Amino acid sequence: MPVYPSLTRALAEALVGVLWFIEGSDDEEMDPDNAVKVLEGIAHLFTQLSSDQRQELLDLLGAMAEEESDPARREFLEGFPESFGLVEDAT
Template sequence: MNPEPLVRAIVAAMMLMEECGPEEIDPDTAVRGLENMGYEILQLSRDDRGELLELIERMARDSDSHTADFLRALPFSIGMVDGLPPESGGEAD
């Protein structure tokens, strides 16, 4: 199975919840949805996480700058990677 379309769908849903205003999606609902999605992603095995991180980086290289920034920050924002995203001035572990 090619996981890229599935990951793109998940990322699109996460971007939608992150970027919609309160008149489109209730903020509490959006946060709960993002937290639930992040929790499920964190259930991946160590090897699967590594593959996902590689896929996210490949997708980021092929995306517009806004989507690429979101993709590269995603592992940090859900707690998959410790630290701060490199573009935020922090150091990733």
């Protein structure tokens, strides 16, 4: 069982795990409307973060991506900030 350096890191890991599950679920595993509601709710919550909180989360996500051995999950983590509105769209 991993030991987390902070509660914030443990909560970020838990949140990413839930969102990773939701993103990867098919219609039999989770109702698509409910999935969208959860994802939009999380994205909205992120808009309420202060700039320091946003930066802390971005730093955690970057560290998590660097440490991730599963290529698909690493890709999810790398795209997480843009997908959930933590950074401006790169386009």
